Amino acid sequence: MVDNASSSANVLMRKKLLIFTLIMFVFGFALVPFYEKFCEVTGINNLLKPDVLVKENWVDEERWITVEFDANTRGLPWSFKPLQTSARIHPGEPVNVMYEITNNSEREINGQAIPSYSPRFLDKHLKKFECFCFTKQVLKPKETRQMPVQFVIEPGLPIDVQTVTISYTFFELPEGNNPVKK
Numbered sequence: 005m006v007d008n009a010s011s012s013a014n015v016l017m018r019k020k021l022l023i024f025t026l027i028m029f030v031f032g033f034a035l036v037p038f039y040e041k042f043c044e045v046t047g048i049n050n051l052l053k054p055d056v057l058v059k060e061n062w063v064d065e066e067r068w069i070t071v072e073f074d075a076n077t078r079g080l081p082w083s084f085k086p087l088q089t090s091a092r093i094h095p096g097e098p099v100n101v102m103y104e105i106t107n108n109s110e111r112e113i114n115g116q117a118i119p120s121y122s123p124r125f126l127d128k129h130l131k132k133f134e135c136f137c138f139t140k141q142v143l144k145p146k147e148t149r150q151m152p153v154q155f156v157i158e159p160g161l162p163i164d165v166q167t168v169t170i171s172y173t174f175f176e177l178p179e180g181n182n183p184v185k186k
Contacts, residue, residue, distance in 0.1 A: 062096050063094050063095070063096035063159070064096055064159040067094060068166070069157060069161065069165070069166060070090055070091070070092050070168075071093055071157070071167075071168055073089055073090065073170055074086070074170070075103060075172055076172070076174070077173065079175065079176055080174055080175070081109040082105055082107055082115065084105045085103065085104055086101060086103050087101070087150070093157065095157050095158060095159040095161055096156060096158065097156065098155075099157075100152060100153070101153045101154075102150050104149070104151075105151065105174070106146070106147070107148075108146070110145045110146075112144050113142070113176060114140050114141070114176065115141050115175065115177060116174065117135075118172070118173050118174075119172050120172075121168065121170060122169040123168065126157075126168050129157055129158045131156050134152055136152075136153065141174075153170075
């Protein structure tokens with residue numbers, strides 16, 4: 005009888021474990037939409053899904069902002085320039101700008117672009133989706149490359165701001181230096 009009681013207890017425990025396993029399996033699949041909704045609500049993961057920010061951002065079509073683009077180098081034998089010097093945009097409107105860079109030297113060079121903004125608080129209203137400034141750039145001798153910057157300036161930018169400047173300055177990196185993404 006003791007053997008029969010432990011056998012029925014084992015069968016009962018197996019059933020409970022099987023039900024628990026099934027519930028956990030279903031929970032694992034159900035967690036994905038919950039996680040996505042949580043990320044959408046909190047704004048987490050927007051760098052991996054830039055469309056989320058653009059779709060949720062409204063465009064202020066009654067207001068215009070002039071965005072000026074600037075490019076500089078410090079201690080590099082590179083030519084660096086935006087392919088357009090300015091753009092007239094509506095706040096909330098996605099913008100795509102191309103920059104061109106050329107290594108004028110006979111050696112391969114690593115460089116990193118550091119952004120700066122005017123007015124200084126623009127960084128709080130500027131959301132970049134893609135930028136060459138996120139990673140180091142390695143240019144071979146005499147190589148020319150075009151690099152995009154995709155961004156949006158949020159409609160929350162103070163109303164008295166009508167012109168902003170986005171500037172990038174390239175600095176040389178020592179070989180083997182892998183900067184942190186900015």
